[in-house]
Amino acid sequence: MxxxxxxxxxxxxxxxxxxxxxxxxxxxxxxxxxxxVATPESLRGMAEDELKKLEKRMVRKVDFVILPIMTILYILNFVDRSALAASKVYGITKDLNMSEHDFATAISILFVGYIPFQIPSNLLITKISRPGLYICSAACIWGCVSAATAAVQSYRSLLAVRVFLGVTEAVFFPGVIYFLSAWYTKSELGKRLAGLFMAQMVGSAFGGFVAAACLTLDGRHGIAGWRWLFMVEGVVTVGCGILFALVMPEYPHNARLLSLVERDYAVWRLEKEAGAGEAHENTTTRQGFFLAVKDPKIWALVWCMFMSQAIGSSVNFFPSIVQTLGYGKDEALLLTAPPYLLAALVFVGASWASDRYNAIYSMIVGSLGIGVLAYIISLATLNTAARYFAMMLMPTAVTLPQIMVYKTLNLHMARPYPKRSAGTAMINSLGGLSNLWASYLWYAPPHYYAAFGCLLACVAVFFVTITAYRWHVRHLNKLLGGTPEQQGRAMKSGATQQQIYLGWRYIGY
Structure with missing residues (x-):
């Protein structure tokens, strides 16, 4: 040398x-x-403290625009989707002559439209120069469809509207996960994803209050309260979607929100961390999709999400479960809020710890342990205090593992970005298939033995799968730090040559 x-x-x-x-x-x-990973011309010669100030200013600017918009839209997304659960308390099943089995079908059929459209949508978003406009436009459309639920007069028409609602909502969640990962580094992404899931919790809690308020309009102008609920929520969603479409930024490399120097730095810092990004990527959408399909790590995460979504089926029946504790209609809706608010507070601490200590696996295992406690209590007793205590734990056990699965994919399969986009959609869509059958578990109240027993089994399967995943990526990390021959074997599992040169590793496990 x-x-x-x-x-x-x-x-x-x-x-x-x-x-x-x-x-x-x-x-x-x-x-x-x-x-x-070349240094942009605009950044050459800048001192390190100048770069830190630039990064702080750029991230703050992005946070103040993107996160509030995504948070509000996600709250509306979840409120619109969960409105059917609240409407059951106020007589939609009676008005439309629906049985318990019919209601379970109405809940699950949303995913007939939701699941198959997520992967095509997330592949499409990688080719769109204004992904923010795409997401906000989808919000306007699903708001219109949700409002149309107020006009249904039969069980069959309700099913049709629910399918279309699933199709329009398919754009949002996987698209937002991909969009955020195109802006934030691995040390920032966890807190932003946690913030997004906190919005889900707030939406679930807020949904109960909104439902209770809207349902007080029951009979006004001859319109049932549950119809008012869908109309109000739909109109608010459309209005917000139109407003946010005017200000949502694009990708870092073409965001009008940022100055030229801030754009260069936003792209450069991401590419230093994980290789070529959205601005300098040659992998096609089709190639990215096939790379995702061939990666067993993504399929392991899909299976984990399949288990987690089954566990999350309790959310669709939360007001009904609370009502089995002996509370009235209004009290049942209002008592759905505290468990979600507690989960939101847990996410604050968990996301901070996850980013600070690169802890993903431990967060998943801890929340699964909370789930075991919640479901054992629910199976063992009908005592009101004990059952409600168990319900306080359920949203945390459901949602925190989902956050960590999404974070895992976006950190472990960061490049090429079309693969990351396809993988995110696969996790959310194929993992969501469990919603097609899990809704039928919630029969024979108040015990719900089949539901809580199945959820307990899903927790065990999730634990075994994610532990096997942990062993696998730790083995890959050893290969990445080994000889060129060992690094070549690691590349067959998804790492790129550029990532090896950058010292990249599978973190969090």
Whole structure:
């Protein structure tokens, strides 16, 4: 090796920054041969403290625009979707002559439209220059469909509307997960995903209050309270979708929200971490999809989500479960709020710890343990205090593992980005297939033996699967730090050559 030249091919000559200078220039770019993350022209010569100030300003600007919009839309998304559960308490089954089996079908049939459209939608979003506009437009459409539920006059028409609601909502959640991962680094993404799921919890809690308020209009102008519920929620969603479409940013490399220097830095910091990103990616959408399908790690996460979505079926019946404790209609709706608010508080601490300590597996196992406690109590007793205590734990046991599964995919399969997008949609869509059958578990109240017993089994299967996944990625990390031959074996499991040069690893496990 020539004197002064390191293994990365960077020559230590008189022009190289001396210790203490800490400037960013082309020589400091992480590179190996053609595998280069070049420093943008606009950032060369900037001191390290200047870059930190630039990053802080850029991230704050993005947070103040993207996160509030996504949070509000997600609250509305969940409120619109969960409105049917609240409407059962106020007589939709009686008005439409529905049996318990019919109601379970109305809940699950939403996923007939929701599941198959997620993967095509997330592949499409990678080709759209304005993904924010795409997501907000979808919100307007699903708001219209949700409002149309107020006009149904029969069980069959309700099923038709629910299918279309699933189709229109398919855009939102996997699209938002992908969109956020295109903006935030691995040390930032967990807190933002947790914030998104906190919005789900707030939406679930807020939904109970909104439902209780709307249902007080029961009989006004000859319209049933549950019809008012769908109309009010649908109109609010459409209005917010139109407003947010005007201000939502695009990808970092073409966001009008940022200055040119901020755009360059937003792209550069992501590519330094995981390789070529949205601005400099040559993998096609089709190639990314096939890469995702061939990766067994993604299928393991799909299976984990399948178990988690089955566990989450309790959310669709929460007001009915609370009502079995002996409470009236209004009390049942209002008592659905505290469990979700508790889950939101747990997410604050869990997301902070996950990002700070790179802890994903431990968060999943801890929340699964909470689920075991909740479902054993529910199976063992009908005591009101004990049963409600168990219900306080259920949203945390349901949702925290889902956050960590999404975080795992977006960190472990970060590049190429079409693969990440397809993988996110696979997890959410194929994992959501359990919603097609889990709704039929909730019969024979108040015991619900079949439901709680099945959920307990799903927790056990989830634990075994994620533990096997942990063993696998830890093995891959050893290969990534080994000989070139071992690194080649790791590349067959999804790591790219550029990531190996950047010292990238599967973290959190």
């Amino acid at each position: 020539p004197r002064g030249q390191n293994t990365l091919g960077i020559t230590a000559d008189d022009d190289f920054p001396k210790p203490g200078t800490k400037h960013v220039d082309e020589a400091c770019s992480k590179s190996v041969g053609v595998h280069t």
